[in-house]
Amino acid sequence: DAGVIQSPRHEVTEMGQEVTLRCKPISGHNSLFWYRQTMMRGLELLIYFNNNVPIDDSGMPEDRFSAKMPNASFSTLKIQPSEPRDSAVYFCASSPLAAGSTDTQYFGPGTRLTVL
């Protein structure tokens, strides 16, 4: 398996622009997580999905952030409009969710976002 796939790996944009980050989870995994990592705040959970349904989006910082999972093999995280303080590395992770599963999460390589 190719693991969790994220694109793009790097994104540089200007303030006010829309940014879309993409994630393909590991095939067969039922749960998908979006995280943000910064030096100041460490690793923060933004939102997670279970069977394509958003379960907890309390970590989404503002209405400028939105996430979708239209099917089991694809998710997007959108920032509109972007601001310099959104600069961070964004990780996607997926996990199998089966009875008795211990729910290890598998992380993608991340998208490094820079907002100028």
Add this chain to the structure above:
Amino acid sequence: AQSVAQPEDQVNVAEGNPLTVKCTYSVSGNPYLFWYVQYPNRGLQFLLKYITGDNLVKGSYGFEAEFNKSQTSFHLKKPSALVSDSALYFCAVRVTYSGAGSYQLTFGKGTKLSVIP
């Protein structure tokens, strides 16, 4: 609310010496505990986990962790450090509860391990 604390931002150890990266947790139930490692410009990689049973858990790359319920700790250890072990290490906790189909992990802030040749 569940939380984890990694009291050391950085740990330095000489190559060949034993290493310990500390983690304490706070949960209102039985914890599932995890250690992840992050190498530069990479995503987090799973190292090991404690669910139940033996308090000493063995994981990838020769790492092990000891669960101590009375001290609410889950310290990561390795008998002999390698330069290639230099990375950022994260402890995480998940609360177990019945009947739910969803959950989340709470991560510590991470500890940077530097192994000096």
